[in-house]
Structure formats: C-alpha cells, structure tokens
Amino acid sequence: MPATYSLIASNTLSSSASFVTFSSIPATYTDLVFRISSRNDIGGATYGDIAFRFQNDQGAFYGSTMVRGNGSAASSVRYLSVDSVVADWSQASNGATASTFGSTEIYIPSYLASINKVSSVFGVGETNATSAGIAVTAGLYTKTTAITRIDILGGGGSFVSGSSFFLYGIKNT
Amino acid sequence: MPVTYEPIATATATGSFDSLYFYSIPSTYTDFKVVAVTRSSTLSDWRIRFNNETTTSTSYSTTILRADGASVTSTRTTSTNGITVGRIVNVADTYSLTIIDVFNYAGSANKTVLCESSADLNGSGQVMRTVGLWRNTAAINTIQLYHPGENSFIGPVTLYGIKKA
Numbered sequence: 001m002p003a004t005y006s007l008i009a010s011n012t013l014s015s016s017a018s019f020v021t022f023s024s025i026p027a028t029y030t031d032l033v034f035r036i037s038s039r040n041d042i043g044g045a046t047y048g049d050i051a052f053r054f055q056n057d058q059g060a061f062y063g064s065t066m067v068r069g070n071g072s073a074a075s076s077v078r079y080l081s082v083d084s085v086v087a088d089w090s091q092a093s094n095g096a097t098a099s100t101f102g103s104t105e106i107y108i109p110s111y112l113a114s115i116n117k118v119s120s121v122f123g124v125g126e127t128n129a130t131s132a133g134i135a136v137t138a139g140l141y142t143k144t145t146a147i148t149r150i151d152i153l154g155g156g157g158s159f160v161s162g163s164s165f166f167l168y169g170i171k172n173t
Numbered sequence: 174m175p176v177t178y179e180p181i182a183t184a185t186a187t188g189s190f191d192s193l194y195f196y197s198i199p200s201t202y203t204d205f206k207v208v209a210v211t212r213s214s215t216l217s218d219w220r221i222r223f224n225n226e227t228t229t230s231t232s233y234s235t236t237i238l239r240a241d242g243a244s245v246t247s248t249r250t251t252s253t254n255g256i257t258v259g260r261i262v263n264v265a266d267t268y269s270l271t272i273i274d275v276f277n278y279a280g281s282a283n284k285t286v287l288c289e290s291s292a293d294l295n296g297s298g299q300v301m302r303t304v305g306l307w308r309n310t311a312a313i314n315t316i317q318l319y320h321p322g323e324n325s326f327i328g329p330v331t332l333y334g335i336k337k338a
Contacts, residue, residue, distance in 0.1 A: 004333070005178040030331070031208065063295030067240030067302075078242025080296040107289075109210045109270050110328065116267040118210070120291040138291030138300040144266055172180045172208075172331040 004171040008032075012164040016041060020159065022167050023149040027112055029169030034106040034152065037164045039092040039125075042157035047125030047133025048093035049155030050104055053084040054117060054147050061142045062086075066121075068135035084153055085141065089133030090123020091155065097127045101163065108147070117141040177338070181205070183331040189214075189324035195316040195332050200279040202334030207273040209318065209330040213261040219320040220255035221273060221286065221305070223313045230254050232308040239301045256305030258318070259290025260298075261325055267294060268328055279312040 008029075011020050025032070040048045047070070053062065060081040067076050068089045079086045091102035104123035111117065119139035126132045152165060179202075182195055198205070211219075226232060231252040239246050250257070259271040269292040275284055286305035292298045318330065 003176050003178075004180055030329075063293050063298075065240065065242045065293045065298050065300050067238065067245050067300055074245045076240035076242055076245045076300075078293075078296075078298075107270070107272065109208060110268070113210075113328065114266075115210075115328065118268055118270045118291055118293070120270050120272065120289055122289075136289070136300055136302055138270075138293040138298060140267065140293040140295050140298075142267075142295055170178075170208075172183045172329065172333075 006169050008167045008169045010166045013159055013161050015161050016158040018154050018158045020152045020165050021149065025148050025150065027146065030110065030172040031170040032108040032111050033168045033170060035166045036104040036152065037101045038104065039096060039101045039160050039163060040154045040157040041094050041160055044095040045093040046095045046127045046129050046131055047089050047102065048091055048157065049086060049088045050090045050123060051084040051086045051153040051155055052106065053151050054141050055145055055149050056151060057143065058083045062140065064137050064139045066135050066137035068133065070131045070133055072131065085119060085139035087121040087123055087135060087137040089125065089135040090121060092125040092127060096125060097129065100127050111147040114144045116144060117147065177336045179334050181332045181334045183329050184327050185329040189326055191321065191323055191325065192317055192319040193327065193330060198314050198316065200312050203337040204274065204276045204335040205278050206333045206335060207330065209271040210268045210328045211261050211325050211330065212268045212328065213263050213320060213323050213325040215323055216263045217261060217323060218257050219259065219261050219318065221258050222255045222317045223307055224311060224315050227254065233305060235303055235305045237301060237303045239299055241299050256286050257303055258288040259301050260292040261320060262292045262294055262298065264294055275313065281310045283308050283310060284313060
C-alpha cells in the first residue's frame with residue numbers, strides 16, 4: 001500500500017515575511033493539508049488572522065464563514081467577495097507570550113476537480129493571558145481552476161521568523 | 174516508517190443518492206476518517222448511522238455548534254436514529270466539505286463521532302462542528318451516510334483507516 005499522506009513541501013522562516021508561497025503543487029494527490037505554526041507581528045494583540053489565496057488570484061472571488069471565540073465571547077462573522085479566504089483569530093500575534101506560536105490546519109479537498117474550491121480551517125492562538133483566539137472557518141474560492149499555487153498570508157502583518165508551514169498531499173487511491 | 178493512513182474505499186458516483194454505504198469495514202485499523210465532498214438539491218443537514226441500525230433505532234445523539242456569519246447557536250438532539258454530521262449545499266459547482274472522525278471504532282465502548290462541516294457560499298452558508306454518540310459497544314463494520322429525502326451528489330467520499338502502528 002503506498003503512502004497516502006505525504007509531505008509535499010515545507011518552509012520555516014528565517015526572517016519575517018508577509019506571505020509564504022507554495023507553487024508547482026503536483027497534480028498527484030486528492031486533497032491538500034497545511035499544518036502551520038505561526039505568529040504575526042501586528043501591534044499588541046495576542047491573536048491574529050490568517051488568510052490564503054489560490055493561483056495568486058487577487059480578485060474578489062473568495063468567501064468565508066466562521067465561528068470564533070476569545071475566552072469571553074463567541075461570535076460568527078462572514079466575508080464575501082474578498083481577495084482571499086480570511087480566517088479570523090487563527091494564529092498568535094505580537095502581544096502573545098514570548099516564544100508562543102499559534103497552530104492552524106487548513107484542509108482543501110479535491111483541489112484538482114473542476115468545482116469551486118471549499119476549504120476548512122481550524123486555528124488557535126493560545127497564550128495563557130486574559131484573551132486568546134480560537135476559530136473554525138469554512139472557506140470558498142469561486143473558481144473551478146485546478147490549484148497549483150497557494151499563498152499563505154500574514155493577516156495584515158508579517159509572519160515572524162520561526163513560523164513554519166508544512167504542506168501535505170493526501171491520496172485516496 | 175509504516176504506513177498508518179490508508180484509503181479503505183472511495184465513492185465517486187456522479188449520480189444522485191440519499192444514502193451511501195461503506196460495507197465490510199475491516200477491524201485492522203485504530204481509527205477511521207471520512208472525507209466527503211458533496212452537493213444536494215436542497216440546503217440541509219445530513220447524517221451518519223452504523224451497522225444498519227436504521228429508522229427504528231434511537232441510540233444516537235448529537236450536540237451541534239453552528240455559525241452562519243451572524244449568530245452562533247448550539248443545539249442537541251437525543252435518542253434519534255442518526256448523528257448529524259454537517260450541512261450539504263445546493264449551488265452549482267459548489268460542494269460542501271464534511272470530515273468525520275471515529276476513534277477506536279473496533280473497540281468495545283460506545284462510539285464517539287467528531288465532525289467538521291464547511292459550507293460557505295460566498296454570502297451565505299454555515300460552518301459547523303458536531304459531536305455524536307452511538308450508544309452501542311459493537312465494532313463498526315458498516316457506515317451509512319444519508320440525506321433524508323434528498324438527492325445528493327458525490328464528489329468524492331473517501332473512507333480512510335488510521336493505524337496506531
């Protein structure tokens with residue numbers, strides 16, 4: 001039985017970056033999974049947003065719906081017709097405890113199929129403080145193009161050095 | 174390194190269905206995972222059942238966290254005939270994603286089911302997380318995914334087995 005959950009590529013940042021690009025994604029898998037340990041450099045917030053886009057398409061073709069919590073309240077928000085899939089409160093930010101990174105998983109099924117691309121995101125920015133972030137997000141890219149490139153965006157800021165990004169491919173045969 | 178994450182079966186039918194079965198699930202894995210990409214004729218929830226315990230059973234319960242972009246709700250159903258696993262969308266070219274995890278499915282305890290559902294429609298839709306319980310200690314050998322009274326479309330639905338070693 002061949003391996004069905006395989007590492008495609010990874011990137012651990014040695015300096016800050018506002019986005020991380022995975023290109024030339026092979027067309028040999030069924031689904032894609034990102035597992036991310038990250039922190040951005042925005043202000044004094046303890047948690048922040050993360051976003052991603054496909055094919056470097058910066059048009060208004062993305063939507064997302066999420067439920068999010070910060071330790072005191074839960075809420076739901078939606079973005080429609082924006083330039084990336086936005087997942088609020090899904091990583092650590094500059095005000096988090098030192099040496100603390102958030103964790104984010106992004107699941108993208110059927111990335112080669114000629115259908116709009118759905119995605120699922122689960123992200124957290126826990127920091128042993130009064131407030132921390134947790135969110136689950138449903139994302140959509142309203143294009144039927146096969147995916148060969150994905151950019152992970154720092155949510156309005158830059159990912160700090162030490163943030164790591166792992167892209168896995170899953171085969172269903 | 175042994176392979177610990179394997180596809181057991183995939184349904185790739187292009188027609189419509191209201192029930193989808195995986196039969197004869199081997200007991201050689203520790204956990205299983207279902208990854209389902211589906212669309213339907215109406216926007217509504219769908220469910221899972223095990224071992225052909227069907228309409229007369231009341232041994233299932235579900236707790237749901239559901240968000241629609243404006244509000245967050247939590248609901249519970251008890252003693253029902255299936256576990257709600259997520260939302261299926263009904264827009265052309267757009268499918269919903271449902272991921273279902275069952276740990277220790279061959280063990281002798283009641284079975285807990287964890288579900289993720291992503292159904293954004295760029296202006297509407299929902300995100301859900303559910304937990305379900307099947308009050309039965311039998312090993313799971315059959316899965317039924319069903320969408321009562323609806324015509325759904327598979328694109329695809331895969332059952333994976335996960336081994337601890």
